[in-house]
């Protein structure tokens with residue numbers, strides 16, 4: 177694997193020293209999230225908070241140097257996002273090499289188990305939930321919708337099913353692709369923003385509507401419903417036809433969702449996102 181350090185990033189990755197400094201600040205703020213790390217291939221994909229949304233930034237550590245790309249509007253190859261990500265990748269590579277040198281060679285593959293990748297991904301989100309500041313715009317109930325506003329002023333809708341365990345879903349792009357079943361917003365809401373009193377109140381509530389949402393961990397639509405049987409009597413057979421006991425969509429063919437949507441079209445108690 178290529179040896180690279182901060183100077184390589186400053187001199188060969190950043191378009192200028194000003195951009196290097198800006199990237200360094202982003203890196204220090206931790207304003208990014210690792211979406212996928214493949215140390216053996218040297219490929220790292222991140223989501224970086226930008227001024228106008230989240231950017232997807234990829235760094236590949238190859239034999240001939242760093243190959244970087246970013247989908248932000250900056251016109252050159254060496255934007256500040258790429259710099260921030262390259263600095264974080266440098267940490268990871270060093271970490272990996274440190275661990276490798278103190279381990280038996282046959283244990284190296286341990287670093288790549290899906291559980292470890294998942295744990296690392298969870299850790300990233302927990303750190304960001306702790307480090308970043310969010311403004312909570314409360315919904316009427318504890319169970320149901322809340323809005324979380326980021327420091328950059330972007331709002332995401334977090335829908336809480338089980339407040340005490342922080343379960344639910346979020347409208348952010350990370351939740352919808354990370355396959356973790358959580359995101360920094362859900363974690364921040366549970367860990368930081370809701371008080372003990374809120375969690376107690378949540379235990380008394382019934383989730384206010386029939387919720388159909390995208391479950392990225394399953395890669396399928398999912399149903400969450402706590403409405404009393406009397407209230408959903410008429411649509412219960414439809415719900416049962418399309419969703420199993422766990423609430424997971426019964427069909428691999430997502431086209432069947434259109435049939436489901438058709439069947440509940442006039443039903444105000446059902447919300448599909």
Ligand SMILES: [Zn+2]
Pocket residue numbers: 231233246247248249250255256257258
């Ligand atoms: Zn960029």
Ligand SMILES: [Zn+2]
Pocket residue numbers: 332346347348350351359360361362
């Ligand atoms: Zn989120």
